Amino acid sequence: VLDLYDVSKLKAPVLKNEETTWAKIDSYVKGELTKAQAGGKKIRIVASTVNSPSTNAVLAQFVTKYPAAKLVQYDAVSYTGIIQANQNSFGKAVLPKYNFDKADLIVSFGADFLGTWISGEEFTSQYTANRNYKSLEGKKMSRHIQFESGMSLTGTNADTRVPVKLSEEGPALIALYNAITGQALPGGTLGNNATADKVIKLAAKELVQSKGKALVVCGSNDVSTQILVNAINAAIGSYGTTIDLDNPCFLYAGNDAEFNGLVAEMTRGEVGAVLFLNSNPAYDYVDAKKFEAALKSVPAKISFSDRADETASLCDAIAINHNYLESWGDANAYEGYYS
Numbered sequence: 001v002l003d004l005y006d007v008s009k010l011k012a013p014v015l016k017n018e019e020t021t022w023a024k025i026d027s028y029v030k031g032e033l034t035k036a037q038a039g040g041k042k043i044r045i046v047a048s049t050v051n052s053p054s055t056n057a058v059l060a061q062f063v064t065k066y067p068a069a070k071l072v073q074y075d076a077v078s079y080t081g082i083i084q085a086n087q088n089s090f091g092k093a094v095l096p097k098y099n100f101d102k103a104d105l106i107v108s109f110g111a112d113f114l115g116t117w118i119s120g121e122e123f124t125s126q127y128t129a130n131r132n133y134k135s136l137e138g139k140k141m142s143r144h145i146q147f148e149s150g151m152s153l154t155g156t157n158a159d160t161r162v163p164v165k166l167s168e169e170g171p172a173l174i175a176l177y178n179a180i181t182g183q184a185l186p187g188g189t190l191g192n193n194a195t196a197d198k199v200i201k202l203a204a205k206e207l208v209q210s211k212g213k214a215l216v217v218c219g220s221n222d223v224s225t226q227i228l229v230n231a232i233n234a235a236i237g238s239y240g241t242t243i244d245l246d247n248p249c250f251l252y253a254g255n256d257a258e259f260n261g262l263v264a265e266m267t268r269g270e271v272g273a274v275l276f277l278n279s280n281p282a283y284d285y286v287d288a289k290k291f292e293a294a295l296k297s298v299p300a301k302i303s304f305s306d307r308a309d310e311t312a313s314l315c316d317a318i319a320i321n322h323n324y325l326e327s328w329g330d331a332n333a334y335e336g337y338y339s
Contacts, residue, residue: 004323009306014318025319032273032300033066041272041299043069044262048076048278051250051332068272072262075254076284078221079118083253085226086245089234094248097334100126103215103242106144107176107203108154109169109229110219115153117219119251127157145203147172147196162199164190169220172196173228176216179204180235207236215242247335259285266294273300277321282310 003009012019015028036043043066050056050073063069079095087093100106100113100123113123129135130142146158147169155161164172174188179201190197207214214236218229233243259281265271274295285291288310295301295314303312304321312318331339 001325004325006307008308009323010308010318010320013320014308016316022319025317028317029300029302029319032302036272036300037066037068039272041068042265042270044265044271044274045069045071046074046259046262046274046276046279046281047071049073049251049253050277051253052330053332053338054330072258073254074259074279074281074285075252076280077116077252078254078256079252080254080256081221081223081226083255084223085230088223088227089230090245092245092248094245095250095252097244097247097249098123098126098215098217099242099244100215101129102213103130103210104140104142104213105206105210105215106142107147107207107214107216108145108158108219109147109164109173109217110149110166111217112148112152112154112219113217114157117154117217118249120153143206145199147199160199162196164193164196168193168196169218170225170228172200173218173225173232175200176204176207177228177232177235180208180232207232210236212237212241214238249334250332263287263291263294266297269297271298273302274298276301276303276305276311276315278304280305280309280311282314 013022013025014020015025033043045059045062050059050071059071063071083093083095086096095118098113098118111117112120114120114127117123130140135141144158145160145162146155147162147164148155149164149166149169168190171188171190174185175190175197177183178185178188190200207216215238216229216232216236218225220226233239239245262271266274281291282288282295292314301315302317302319303315304319305312306320306323308318333339
C-alpha cells in the first residue's frame with residue numbers, strides 16, 4: 001500500500017531524463033528495437049518470474065515480431081539451486097510442490113518455510129493442519145526439527161531447534177545421508193558441535209521410521225547441496241507424497257546462469273536493447289557494479305518501473321507500469337492451478 005501512494009512514483013513516462021508523452025516513448029522504443037535487430041544485435045527482456053499466461057502470451061508475440069529478443073527471468077531471491085538440482089537428479093528443471101501437511105516428520109536445514117522461503121503463507125497453512133488441537137487430540141501431531149544458523153520464525157516453532165554454523169550445514173546433510181543410507185560419503189564430520197551430531201543421528205532414525213511421510217528441506221541455493229537433499233528425500237520415500245515434481249510450483253523461475261550470461265553479453269557489446277520488467281538488478285544483483293558497467297555498453301535501455309529506481313535511473317527511457325494494486329492480471333502459480 002505504501003508503494004501505491006508513494007509520492008516518488010512517476011506521473012509520466014521519461015525519455016532521456018525528461019518527462020515525455022507515450023507517443024514519443026513508443027516511437028523511440030520501436031526505433032531502437034528495429035535498429036538493434038537490423039544491426040544484428042540481441043534484444044533482451046529482463047523480468048522477475050512471469051507466471052501470468054496473458055503476459056507470457058504478449059511476450060511470445062513480442063519475440064515473434066523481434067526474433068532477436070529473448071526473455072531472461074531474474075529473481076532477487078533465487079531458487080536456481082533447487083531447480084537445477086532437480087534437473088540433475090530427475091531431468092526436470094522445476095521447483096517442486098511441497099506438501100507439509102502430508103509429513104509426519106519435517107527436518108529443515110536453514111529453510112524458513114513459515115516465513116520467507118518460497119511460499120510462507122501456504123506452507124504455514126499446511127504446517128498447522130498437523131499441529132493443532134485436533135492433531136493433539138488424535139495424538140498424530142507432526143514433529144519438526146530445525147537446523148539453522150540464525151533464529152527464524154520457523155525455528156521458533158520447531159519441536160527441536162539446533163544451532164549450526166553455515167559452514168556446518170553441508171557436513172550435517174552429509175552426516176544425515178550417511179546415517180540414513182549406511183553410506184560413507186566423506187565430509188560428514190561436525191567437529192565440535194556434539195549437539196548437532198546427536199540430533200542428526202536421532203533425525204536419521206526417525207526419518208527412516210517415517211518413510212513416505214517425511215520431508216527434508218534446505219534453504220541453500222547451492223546446487224550440490226540441493227542434490228544431496230534430493231538423495232535424502234529419495235531414500236526416505238518423499239517423492240510422490242510430501243514432494244510433488246509432476247505438479248510443480250511456478251512462483252520462482254529465475255535462472256542465475258542465464259542472467260550471468262546476459263551480463264557477459266552486454267559486456268561484449270552484443271546487446272542492442274534491454275528492457276526491464278519488474279526487476280531491479282542494479283539494486284539486488286550480487287555484483288551490481290559489474291552489471292552497471294556492462295549496461296553502459298547497451299545502446300537502448302528501457303525500464304517499465306513506476307519510479308526511477310536504481311536500474312530505471314540508468315535507462316534511457318522509463319515507460320511507467322502500474323502498481324499491482326491498480327491493475328488486473330492472471331497467474332499460474334502451480335501446474336493446473338490458475339487465478
